[in-house]
Amino acid sequence: MSDLLDVDSRPAPESSEDSALAEYVAEVCRRLSAGLLRETGDDLRSVVAAEVRSVQWALEDPAALRDRVPVHPPRLDHRGRVRMFTNPVLSQRNPLAPPLTHVSDGDECEFRVTLPLQYQGPRNMLHGGYVGVLLDDVLWYAVRHASTGISFTRELTVTYERPVPLFEELRIVGRVVEAEGRKTFAEGEIVAGGQVCARATGLWIAPKPRRDGHGSAG
Numbered sequence: 001m002s003d004l005l006d007v008d009s010r011p012a013p014e015s016s017e018d019s020a021l022a023e024y025v026a027e028v029c030r031r032l033s034a035g036l037l038r039e040t041g042d043d044l045r046s047v048v049a050a051e052v053r054s055v056q057w058a059l060e061d062p063a064a065l066r067d068r069v070p071v072h073p074p075r076l077d078h079r080g081r082v083r084m085f086t087n088p089v090l091s092q093r094n095p096l097a098p099p100l101t102h103v104s105d106g107d108e109c110e111f112r113v114t115l116p117l118q119y120q121g122p123r124n125m126l127h128g129g130y131v132g133v134l135l136d137d138v139l140w141y142a143v144r145h146a147s148t149g150i151s152f153t154r155e156l157t158v159t160y161e162r163p164v165p166l167f168e169e170l171r172i173v174g175r176v177v178e179a180e181g182r183k184t185f186a187e188g189e190i191v192a193g194g195q196v197c198a199r200a201t202g203l204w205i206a207p208k209p210r211r212d213g214h215g216s217a218g
């Protein structure tokens, strides 16, 4: 397992414009995903055609994305290779990741998001596995801010109190409750319309230090 979890490196160079293009195309993919599940017949064809045109426009006109600042600009690792942030919840370049806004860090970490149709489990409700994914990431994020190195989820308990709705803003909150050596315990919740829909508690463990001073999960 990589020390950096979900960050890979790539040999080719990357400009800020490349990153902006990749994030824009990921956004188009998200709209397309919702459209494929929402539309049928001629409406389906119109949605597909419109989104394909918007990608063509971004590729053919170099000025098209000029004003877009990438959320994740290019970063290099110690070997000068591009570090790719692949996280399926937080990377704006990954079409699987929902359009999350990062509201706060620190003692309490908070994300906000309004989830579209592709995250549906029961009608108009968020798929239960995805409830766990969102809570895992926000708790992990709080742990990351409270500690110096990387930690891995060892245990996560999710309590589903009421359905998590789609199509309305969710607050996804995480905080550290206790830290003891390599172990950090955290808790959090997903809130919709002022009501807690799901809670989680969990344990994160930093890998044992390697002889070269870095962490290792293996």
Ligand SMILES: CCCCCCCCCCCCCCCC(=O)SCCNC(=O)CCNC(=O)[C@H](O)C(C)(C)COP(=O)(O)OP(=O)(O)OC[C@H]1O[C@@H](n2cnc3c(N)ncnc32)[C@H](O)[C@@H]1OP(=O)(O)O
Binding pocket: 004, 005, 006, 007, 087, 090, 136, 137, 140, 151, 152, 153, 154, 155, 181, 182, 183, 203, 205, 206, 207, 208, 216, 217, 218
């Ligand atoms: C916007 C820009 C952002 C940029 C940002 C970039 C990066 C963005 C990355 C995002 C990332 C998100 C990430 C989400 C989090 C994952 O999804 S991580 C992936 C899922 N998790 C895994 O795959 C972990 C798999 N498990 C493991 O690899 C290993 O179990 C671990 C976690 C490394 C721990 O292994 P270990 O060091 O051998 O653990 P072990 O010695 O057995 O236990 C350590 C201690 O914990 C205790 N312990 C173990 N289990 C328990 C328990 N259940 N209760 C109490 N104590 C326990 C043990 O007794 C032991 O205690 P001490 O003896 O030290 O007192």
